[in-house]
Amino acid sequence: MDTRRLMLLLVFGLSLFMLWDAWQKHQNPQLAPQVQTQGGAPVAAADGVTPQPSSSLKAAAGQIETVAPAAATAAEKLSVSTDLFKVEISTQGGDLVWQELARFSAHSDKARLFELFSPRHKYAAQTGLIGDGLPNHKTMLKPVPGPRELAEGEDSFQVRLEAPVVGGVKATKVYTFRRGSYLIDVAWEIENGGKQTLTPHAYFQLQRDQTPPEGDSFMLSTFTGAAVYTEAEKYQKVTYKDIAEGKAKFAKQASDGWLAMVQHYFVTAWAPQGDAPREFYMRKVADDPSGGLYATGLILPVAQLAPGAKVEVKVPLFAGPQEQATLKQVAPGLDLVVDYGWLHIIAAPIFWALEFINKLVGNWGWSIVVLTVLIKLAFFPLSAASYKSMAKMRQMTPRLAQLKERFADDKARLNQEMMKLYQTEKINPLGGCLPIVIQIPVFIALYWVLLGAVEMRDAPWILWIKDLSAADPYYVLPVIMMVSMFIQTRLNPTPPDPIQAKVMMMMPLIFGVMFFFFPAGLVLYWVVNNILSIAQQWKITRMIEAGGDKAKAANDAKA
Numbered sequence: 001m002d003t004r005r006l007m008l009l010l011v012f013g014l015s016l017f018m019l020w021d022a023w024q025k026h027q028n029p030q031l032a033p034q035v036q037t038q039g040g041a042p043v044a045a046a047d048g049v050t051p052q053p054s055s056s057l058k059a060a061a062g063q064i065e066t067v068a069p070a071a072a073t074a075a076e077k078l079s080v081s082t083d084l085f086k087v088e089i090s091t092q093g094g095d096l097v098w099q100e101l102a103r104f105s106a107h108s109d110k111a112r113l114f115e116l117f118s119p120r121h122k123y124a125a126q127t128g129l130i131g132d133g134l135p136n137h138k139t140m141l142k143p144v145p146g147p148r149e150l151a152e153g154e155d156s157f158q159v160r161l162e163a164p165v166v167g168g169v170k171a172t173k174v175y176t177f178r179r180g181s182y183l184i185d186v187a188w189e190i191e192n193g194g195k196q197t198l199t200p201h202a203y204f205q206l207q208r209d210q211t212p213p214e215g216d217s218f219m220l221s222t223f224t225g226a227a228v229y230t231e232a233e234k235y236q237k238v239t240y241k242d243i244a245e246g247k248a249k250f251a252k253q254a255s256d257g258w259l260a261m262v263q264h265y266f267v268t269a270w271a272p273q274g275d276a277p278r279e280f281y282m283r284k285v286a287d288d289p290s291g292g293l294y295a296t297g298l299i300l301p302v303a304q305l306a307p308g309a310k311v312e313v314k315v316p317l318f319a320g321p322q323e324q325a326t327l328k329q330v331a332p333g334l335d336l337v338v339d340y341g342w343l344h345i346i347a348a349p350i351f352w353a354l355e356f357i358n359k360l361v362g363n364w365g366w367s368i369v370v371l372t373v374l375i376k377l378a379f380f381p382l383s384a385a386s387y388k389s390m391a392k393m394r395q396m397t398p399r400l401a402q403l404k405e406r407f408a409d410d411k412a413r414l415n416q417e418m419m420k421l422y423q424t425e426k427i428n429p430l431g432g433c434l435p436i437v438i439q440i441p442v443f444i445a446l447y448w449v450l451l452g453a454v455e456m457r458d459a460p461w462i463l464w465i466k467d468l469s470a471a472d473p474y475y476v477l478p479v480i481m482m483v484s485m486f487i488q489t490r491l492n493p494t495p496p497d498p499i500q501a502k503v504m505m506m507m508p509l510i511f512g513v514m515f516f517f518f519p520a521g522l523v524l525y526w527v528v529n530n531i532l533s534i535a536q537q538w539k540i541t542r543m544i545e546a547g548g549d550k551a552k553a554a555n556d557a558k559a
Contacts, residue, residue, distance in 0.1 A: 050128060050136045051203050051281055053299045075140065080159055081149040082177050084320070087117070093137030094161045094173040096125040096184075099319055105458055107214040107470070116266055116319055122293055123208045123261075125268065125317055127173065127186055130299070131200035133166035134190075140164070141173060155179045168194035182320030183330060190302065191310045198305040202313045204270045205297025206261045207285065210240040213263045222264040222451070226250075226296040227337060228280050230257035235336040237262070240294055243282045253279050258331045259298050262339075265454040265469075268319045271331035276300055321454040324351070338452050346445040351453060358455075364468055365461025368450070368521055372528040375442065380536070450521045461524065468521035475516055477523040482512030484530035488537070 075092035088098035099117040106112045117123045128136030135141065141161035150157060156178045163171040169192055176185035192198050212224050226238040226248075233251040242248040251257065259280050260269035272278055278298045285293040302313045318330050327335040340347035353374070358367040399421060407414035450456060456468040464474055472478060485508030515523050 050130060051205070051283075051295075051297060051299060053130065053201050053279060053301075076143075078143055078159065079148060080175070080177065082181075083150060083179055084182060089159060089161070089175065090124075091141050091143060091161065093126055093128060093135070093139055094141045094175075095127075095137055096175075096317075096319075101320065103458075104321065110458075110467070114266075116268065121209050121211055121213075123268075124206075125186070125204075125319070126207055126295075126297075127188070127202065127204045127315075129171060129188055129190070129200050129202055129302075131198055133169060134198075134200055135163035135171050135173075137205075144172075150177070150179055165193070167196075168192070169198065182318055182326070184317045184319065185314055186317050187312055187314035188302075189310070189312050190305060192305040192307055195307055197307065200302045200305065201299055202302055202315075203297050203299045204272075204315045204317075205281075205295050206259070206268055206270070207293065207295045208261050210292045210294065213266075223339060224263045225261075226282055226294070227260045227262050228257065229260075229331075229333040229336065230254040231332070233257075235333055237339070238282060238296075240292075243294055243296075244284050248282050250282070251280060253277065256332075258334060259296055260334075260337060261296065262337050265322055265452075265457055266320065267322050267327075267334075267337045268317070269331070269334060269337075270298055270315050270317055271334065272298065272300060272315045321457075322452070323454060338454075340445065340448045340452065343441060343445040343448060346441055347449050350442075350446055351449045354449065354453075355455070363461065364456055364459040364521070365465060365524060368468075368524050369528050371446075372525050373532065375446070376529065376532045376536075379442075446525065447522060450525060451519065456519065456521045459521075461520070465520050465524075468524070469519045471517055472520045472523060477520055477527055478512055478515040478518075481515050481523055481527050481530065482508050484527060484534060485511060487534050488530060 075090045077088040077090055077097070080087050080089060084102055086100045086102070087096055089095070090097045096117055097119065098115065100113045100115050102113065104114040106114050117125065126137035128134075128139070130136075141163050144160035144162060146160060147157040148159065156176060159175040159177070161173045163173070169190065171191075172189045174185075174187045174189060176187070186204065188202055190198070190200065206226075210224075212221070223237060225240055226243065228236045228238070228250040230251040232254065236250045238248045238250050255275045255277050257278070257280075258269050258271040260267050278300050280296075280298050282294070282296040285295050298315075300313060300315070303311050305311055316330070318327075318334070320326075322338045324335045324338055327337065350371075354367055354371050357370050358364055361367050361370060403414060403417050403421070407417060458466075459468045460466045461468055464476070465472065486505075489505060489508060515526070
């Protein structure tokens with residue numbers, strides 16, 4: 001197999017893999033009926049309201065049951081503001097049902113802000129208590145008068161909601177908001193004014209439908225689903241399809257770890273502190289008429305509560321952008337939601353370098369340009385070897401064409417003569433491909449870095465590029481990308497096979513159309529990389545051709 005065929009195979013293979021991967025992620029699977037999780041994991045109640053702990057976390061005194069007081073009035077929504085976001089808390093269950101992030105605009109309409117928790121996706125953070133007469137996330141709560149926004153000079157404030165007193169037991173849900181933080185403390189305060197000892201549990205869950213986030217498409221599909229992390233099992237992603245079919249594989253019980261809902265650029269996560277035993281669960285919501293609603297959560301035991309005793313159970317909720325430095329401070333392993341896949345070992349240092357450059361340059365677009373130049377310099381020797389091989393092969397193209405004409409009916413003799421020519425001219429037919437193959441993992445890793453970095457969202461470059469995470473609105477960069485690829489094609493050896501030649505000429509158009517849908521930051525990287533490659537390849541080709549001309553002139557003079 002000659003160099004051109006091998007290059008075509010590599011290009012087509014990589015293209016097909018990326019398209020197949022995007023197609024797989026973008027499909028809306030036919031969801032199967034709900035299947036209860038096996039193996040001792042928590043399961044939903046029959047009406048899909050309250051999760052139940054497995055026997056390992058149940059009180060020795062007997063079975064825990066849930067009795068939710070009936071809602072008497074329609075739910076109200078409390079508007080709460082911090083310096084980073086606004087939220088709405090429903091009086092039904094005290095659920096966090098809406099959140100608007102002040103630093104991020106919506107994908108399709110830059111005039112409005114991005115919504116993370118949203119009724120559109122039925123996306124909400126829900127909590128409740130498990131035990132006789134205790135409130136769950138469908139119980140109507142009464143808001144306690146107090147601040148609803150950060151006051152000048154204050155660093156935090158609380159929002160409190162009280163549940164109806166049942167059997168002398170008073171339960172209060174408490175939100176604590178802080179300045180400059182996406183972390184929200186969510187707590188239940190329980191006061192046993194009854195005559196019997198209580199052994200309650202608390203659950204903390206995230207509810208969301210299966211609809212992909214705004215901006216997700218066939219050409220640019222990213223993971224949307226659940227994730228669990230424990231020290232023993234590490235990071236585990238779970239798709240909605242696996243949850244629906246009862247095939248979800250994740251750590252069910254642990255004494256550490258967190259649980260999250262992940263989407264492109266953003267994450268919500270329950271991150272319990274300490275080493276209290278916890279159970280993770282994932283399920284389809286049984287009472288959802290749309291059939292596409294999911295709940296993922298965790299259950300924690302609460303200390304035994306004697307008559308007259310008080311107790312608090314608290315779990316921090318992170319709801320915000322996937323900024324890696326921030327996520328590392330919230331919980332161990334939470335930064336892994338910025339998923340680089342199997343190339344994480346390469347992508348992580350690339351992002352570190354990009355972030356470091358941005359601290360010096362102050363613009364993410366120019367940081368991409370600088371990083372591209374540095375990567376190009378790092379691979380300069382490999383690229384030079386590749387381009388030298390291509391230049392020599394280009395000189396041999398007429399002689400190879402003659403051999404193919406002479407031995408068109410004898411493939412064995414043709415291969416033999418071609419190998420003899422390569423040996424005589426000291427040319428490695430794979431010399432143009434192998435250096436490129438070595439660089440492919442780095443290019444793919446950089447692709448995932450630029451695709452997954454929330455820092456690119458709403459980050460401007462110059463002139464018309466106002467958001468490096470969105471497609472070029474005027475398609476200037478994709479057009480430059482196509483032109484640069486056509487130039488590269490002209491610099492490469494012309495395949496003697498007419499079909500191969502036509503395919504090579506079509507590749508810039510095919511890839512150019514794909515890049516019309518890619519984020520501007522990605523296209524910027526490829527444009528800069530192509531321009532640098534053209535300059536290097538043109539210089540090396542001229543040097544090789546000049547050397548060949550001198551050698552030919554010397555041979556003619558001797559003759």
